[in-house]
Amino acid sequence: MSGLNSRQLDAVQYTAGPLLVLAGAGSGKTRVITQKIAHLIGHAGIPARHIRALTFTNKAAREMRERVSQSVKGLNARGLNISTFHRLGLDILHRHPERAGLRTGFSLFDAQDAQTLIKEHLRGVPAAENLSLPAAQQRISGWKNDFIFPDQALSRAEDAFEARLATLYADYERSLSAYNAVDFDDLILRPAQLFRTQPDLLEAWQGRIRYLLVDEYQDTNGAQYELVRHLAGVRGAFTVVGDDDQSIYAWRGARPENLARLKDDYPTLQVIMLEQNYRSSASILGLANVLIARNPHVFEKRLWSELGAGERPRVLCCKDETHEAERVAAEILNLKFAAKIPLSDIAILYRGNHQAATFEQALSAHKLPYVISGGTSFFARAEIKDVMAYLRLLANPEDDVAFLRIVNTPRREIGSTTLQQLADYARERGTGLLATCIALETALMQPEHFSNRQRERLTTFARLMTDHTTQATTDPVAAMTALIDTIEYRQWLRDNASSKQIADWRFDNVTSLMNWLEQLRRGEYHGQTLANMVAHLMLRDALDRQDDADGGDGVHLMTLHAAKGLEFSHVFLVGMEEDLLPHRVSIDEDSIEEERRLAYVGITRARRSLTFTFTRRRKRYGKWVSSEPSRFLRELPREQLAWDDDRIDTPEQRKARVLAHLGNLREILSNGR
């Protein structure tokens, strides 16, 4: 436990009751959590299998696992469980599906599936009601995150519009239950509800989890708060770590006030503040402190650093976004060749993804490699969604969303008219779409409105699925491989891709998916149902792992949101303009404080150098719009920044740029050989 400061040590050793660790940016919170786990096992006598650590992302969970495995060397860490909130929820539901009103083999719907479902219910609603699909979806998700059920939503509705939304919510829930499916929000909501209503279950889980650790606690939403509160119980055997200044997810239901709420729920709560920053130079940290001091605080803290003053952070003024990208690229060339900084130590951070494009162009033009996080993920790819839908339907024949996705993929000449008829008939019978297809083959009473042609096509598809169902339970990979073969999926990809290369690449993705499934079957999911494995894949852990693996060397480009939890030697915080950071919408909604925290997160990512940029004008939806520097820049003391107002580079800068550029060319040439 060497190398911890006294506050960190206190946080690690305090196990007598509930503990809140307010960990400022760069204050070594991950170290505290990992050391604490080692301490709990080694000194507090809590068996590893009774400890559960919760994070928000797979990546964070994985990193914590890696770091813990180092700190617990020599201890018996078997059964130690570090996972995301959603994974814990899935574990709970998998153990007692019937208690949560589910049947075994239930499906897990992602946001896309949920949207499809809501869209279905939104059909026929007059456009005048001005109900957009994303808004409706966000609203429903918001209710779920706040632990509000449809009937409550309806009774709280203040006008017809609200009531309409609440009804939509109720419809949506009814469909989910008919399809034997849950969505991502349910993975938190339903376990929390189980614990609230079924004391024996709660007791069992409290016995299983005797010590709870939660990372990024300021990001918890209402339902997550409930879940943690129940699991912690009256014992309050938990440590939560968070930082209200880094709360940037209010828009998706996070309740940073959950930090303060803990004090009320647990009067014996101990609070430890970690204020020593081990990351940033004093001049960077100074700016961060000044900026965030403008926000109201429940817990006052002030970060300090023993690292030297370092370079004064700079502000670059640029003509427009092209010039901005150009200047940043020039700076990066300079860092690379004059200062020999590895590109992976450099990050460009921005508010919105659309800002990335110009930087990509500028970096490419200078042959500077970059890694961009975000963008279309593995699971958003059509071929993956197709195969996942086949798997889901094999595992859960009632998954109508999966059915609809693949019933005509590849083309089986089953169009919307046929499907509408099928859906009507299914509603009449009260069965799922696949079951209805099967019934079409054997049912004595045939509804007249199906032509022989249509019936034939539907039953052929049903047979295709049933032919592989049995095998899918014993050897899903073999079953799915056979299915892919039968439907000639590879050929279908070729027919629909612009080139053979793309088709082959798509099929490679399918192969990777199958490999993950096989790994699961042989490993941690040995002996478990296909449905459980598919649900696991839906949580996207596999995808992250791949992203990490092929995240090569290069400048990092990402949004401020994506940068939380990371650090870089040299940070470019670009687009520091009104209407961008703070964003126009946030200004209108009066949520400047969250935007300020976003800027704060950006600043505190930097270790050695920090460069802000802003432009004089920017293209917006094709039109030039003049822009002015962000109020956040004006909130920073002018003397602590090096403003570079020159529109034209100084001779020295130009010289440095030319030299750097030559160096780059030389390297490209020598690599080419």
Added chain:
DNA sequence: TCCAGTACTATTTTT
């Protein structure tokens, strides 16, 4: 059933 032209929208995003 399929494709092409047109209407619409435009932060942040994890699971």
Added chain:
DNA sequence: TAGTACTGGA
């Protein structure tokens, strides 16, 4: 401007 979602004709 650019990208996607939907509708109507062949």
